[in-house]
Amino acid sequence: MAREWEIDVMAKKILMITGDYAEDYETMVPFQALRALGLTVHAACPGKKAGDSIATAIHDFEGAQTYSEKRGHNFTLNATFEGINPAAYDALVIPGGRAPEYLRLDSKVLAAVRHFFDTGKPVAAICHGAQLLAAAGVLKGRVCSAYPACRPEVELAGGEYADIAIDAAVTDRNLVTAPAWPAHPDWIAQFVAVLGVTVAH
Numbered sequence: 001m002a003r004e005w006e007i008d009v010m011a012k013k014i015l016m017i018t019g020d021y022a023e024d025y026e027t028m029v030p031f032q033a034l035r036a037l038g039l040t041v042h043a044a045c046p047g048k049k050a051g052d053s054i055a056t057a058i059h060d061f062e063g064a065q066t067y068s069e070k071r072g073h074n075f076t077l078n079a080t081f082e083g084i085n086p087a088a089y090d091a092l093v094i095p096g097g098r099a100p101e102y103l104r105l106d107s108k109v110l111a112a113v114r115h116f117f118d119t120g121k122p123v124a125a126i127c128h129g130a131q132l133l134a135a136a137g138v139l140k141g142r143v144c145s146a147y148p149a150c151r152p153e154v155e156l157a158g159g160e161y162a163d164i165a166i167d168a169a170v171t172d173r174n175l176v177t178a179p180a181w182p183a184h185p186d187w188i189a190q191f192v193a194v195l196g197v198t199v200a201h
Contacts, residue, residue: 002011011169012195016043017081017109017132023097024056024072025181026126030093031075033188035199041093042079046106047121049080057097057192059180061166066149067180081108086115091195096147096180104135114138117174124191126183130154133175143172145179 014034018027027043034041045054056072086092092113094100103109113136116123125133130146131153133139139159145168146154146161154161161175162170169178169187176194178187192199 005045012090012197013040013042013088014091014093014195015079015084015086015112016041016093016095017103017112018043018075018077019045019053019099019103020054021057021097022054022075022095022099023127023181024058024075025184026095026097026129027054027056027075028073028193029181029184030095030124030126030188033184034192037192037199039195039197041091042084043075043077043083044079044081045077045089045099046081046103046109048077049082050078050149052098059097061180067147076169084112086112087119089116089121091122091191092116092124093191094123094125094129094132096125096129098128100128110136120174122174122176122191122194124187124194125157126178126187129181130159130177133157135161142175143170144175145170145177147179161171177181 053074058072059067103117117138127147134153134157139157167182176191
């Protein structure tokens, strides 16, 4: 029997802000999964244009005191950050990895992040994405998960760190966060729910 999917996407447009050495899974998986639901996802990086690529990094948990890092895939951007108007988007996705560490130094990136909080639009951040949220000053009074090494930044920014399992996610109003890529099923599902998108089988 053929399966029929009823997808209510309401023409949602999602902005993904990413950059060199963003975590591979945390960039590619949400980008592909959200597009598979029929949503429009624009991936952009400051200083690069549509058609350019970013280098990604693969972070893994192999028994050491912290994650290991290996070179990942090249990921092709489909939007030019300098031409982006955050007001034209319904939601924001922030992958983890090392990109948030330097993206948080860009005032235009921080302004874009603040727009989504000022307007109450859905935001999904994972792993080191919390570094960008902390730098943007949007975590005060918020529950936020992140990679455990980012806990001090969440708390110094006035947020409440959610100490949850690595494969779990947490939603606080419009913000959906998770510690790392093992949480993708829960993180993406909660984000889709906050977006108001329904998928019925």
